[in-house]
Amino acid sequence: MKLYEVFIRAKAGLSHKHVGSVHASDAQMAMQNARDLYTRREEGESIWVVDSSQIISSNPADKAAYFEPAEDKIYRHPSFYPFDKEVKNI
Amino acid sequence: MSAVYNYVLNLGDNTLILGQRLSEWCGVGPFLEEDLALTNTSLDIIGQAKMLLEYAAKLKNDTQSADDLAFMRDQHQFKNVLLVEQPNGDYSQTMLRQYFMDVYHVHLYSALSNSSNQQLAGIAAKSLKEVTYHLERSQLWIKRMAHGSTESFNRLQTSLNKLWHYHHELFEETKELSQLVVQGIAANPKELHKKWDTEVKTLMATTPLEIPQTGWKATGGRIGHHSEYLGKMLCEMQFLQRAYPGCEW
Numbered sequence: 001m002k003l004y005e006v007f008i009r010a011k012a013g014l015s016h017k018h019v020g021s022v023h024a025s026d027a028q029m030a031m032q033n034a035r036d037l038y039t040r041r042e043e044g045e046s047i048w049v050v051d052s053s054q055i056i057s058s059n060p061a062d063k064a065a066y067f068e069p070a071e072d073k074i075y076r077h078p079s080f081y082p083f084d085k086e087v088k089n090i
Numbered sequence: 091m092s093a094v095y096n097y098v099l100n101l102g103d104n105t106l107i108l109g110q111r112l113s114e115w116c117g118v119g120p121f122l123e124e125d126l127a128l129t130n131t132s133l134d135i136i137g138q139a140k141m142l143l144e145y146a147a148k149l150k151n152d153t154q155s156a157d158d159l160a161f162m163r164d165q166h167q168f169k170n171v172l173l174v175e176q177p178n179g180d181y182s183q184t185m186l187r188q189y190f191m192d193v194y195h196v197h198l199y200s201a202l203s204n205s206s207n208q209q210l211a212g213i214a215a216k217s218l219k220e221v222t223y224h225l226e227r228s229q230l231w232i233k234r235m236a237h238g239s240t241e242s243f244n245r246l247q248t249s250l251n252k253l254w255h256y257h258h259e260l261f262e263e264t265k266e267l268s269q270l271v272v273q274g275i276a277a278n279p280k281e282l283h284k285k286w287d288t289e290v291k292t293l294m295a296t297t298p299l300e301i302p303q304t305g306w307k308a309t310g311g312r313i314g315h316h317s318e319y320l321g322k323m324l325c326e327m328q329f330l331q332r333a334y335p336g337c338e339w
Contacts, residue, residue, distance in 0.1 A: 001121065021122050025234070034225055036127035 003052040004030035006037075008044035016048050028053075093266045094207065095149040096169070097276050099159075099200075100312055102142030103170035106160055107320070108191055110327050111178060120181055127227065131188070134220040141213045161331035165321045168313040173256035175311070175320040182242065183249040185231040190253065190290070192225035194260050197285045201215040201277035210275065236297035239286065245296065251302050258260035261286070 001023045007016035019038050024030035030049040037048065058066060070076070112132035119125025132290060143156035174191065178184045199221060202214035235242040261283035270276035294301060310316070 023121060024123065027208075029228055032230070033123040033127060035223075036130050037123060040130060 001025050001027060002030075004034070004049045005052050005055060006030075006034040007048040007050070008034075008038055009046040010044050012045070016046065019043070022049070093147060093270055094275060095146055096142065096266065097270055098142055098210070099148045100123050100169045100171075102139050102146050102159070104162055104174050104181060105135050105142060106139035107168070107170045108174040108187075109133070109139055110323060111174065111176075112184070112188070114178055115184065119122045128184075131224050131227070132158075132257040134217075134224065138213070138217045138220070141216075145209050145213065157331070159329045162335075165316055165324055168312065168316065168320060168324075170320075171256070171314050172308045172311040172317055173253065173259065175317060175323060176253065176256065177319055179252075180245055181231075182235050182245040183252065185228055185235070186246065186249045188224070189228040189232050190257050190260075191288050192221055193289050194257075194282070196225050197282050197289075198209040198277050200337070202281065205276070206274035206328050232293065233297065236299055247299055250299055250312050255304070256308045257290075259288070259309050261309060262309065262312060 002025065002056075003021055004024055005021050006019050009016045022030055022033040022037055024033050025051065031047060033049050034049050037069045038044070109132050112128055112135065116126065117125065117130070119128055140156060140159070143159045145330050147154050147156050147159055168206050172200045173187060176183075196218070199214040199218040203218060205211045205214065222289060232246070235246045237243075261279040267276055267279065274327045291301070
């Protein structure tokens, strides 16, 4: 049996969020299993399932090269910029 | 007792006994996801039984409740068809029985949602959404097993040889039922049978499965003549209420 990743959209306007995975022998079974495991308490109104082998993920060994250089570049955060008083909802 | 009561009791018992049978898979399903999915199905169907038996108890108009109907009646007082009390067998047998019942329920509830009886129409409209999904699931299992390995095909064919003779009982006609059909209360069994037959045979035709050609038809459940399997199941299902009458949790 294959592994599928499950993404659920809680309501219109939000994006699909990864919630877990299911085992299934084909795509239709994966969709039904996702429905039965992850939406039985009204968690969502839309489901995506993706064959786990189709996901390209970063390599944990690349952690230093990929993510650590961002640590000392705090100027990339927008928190240093003063906003005009008239600007709301930022 | 009124004709409507008998009709509702038959539908309620079909769902109660089927739901109880399915619940036997809880914790021992073929794999975790399927175990949960079938338990969901079981709970949907027991929910339908609850609505139908509550209505039946109301029609009876005495002090009995839906729980009394479920837990305090003896085997011969149950009016379910023999198909639903058949043992789960292997997964092909469970799924084939489920497929037979799902096709039946989809057409039954579609028809009943236009019933002149408001209570029945309400229950049917709510249940139709559930059984539509059940059918989607069981139908895929039948296709998968029919086109799967030699082993899965052989098992499914064996189950078909066993269960085919039990479906006729779902469409049995009685004088009492015909009157309910004329009054627009009950679904027409002839029309249900035609729709069921067409749908099931269409699916079977896409597979190498062969429908058994013998003429034997199981009958008796609707008048309380049951197979040996029902009594054993009731022993387990009714134990708590029999040992501790009125107990709640």
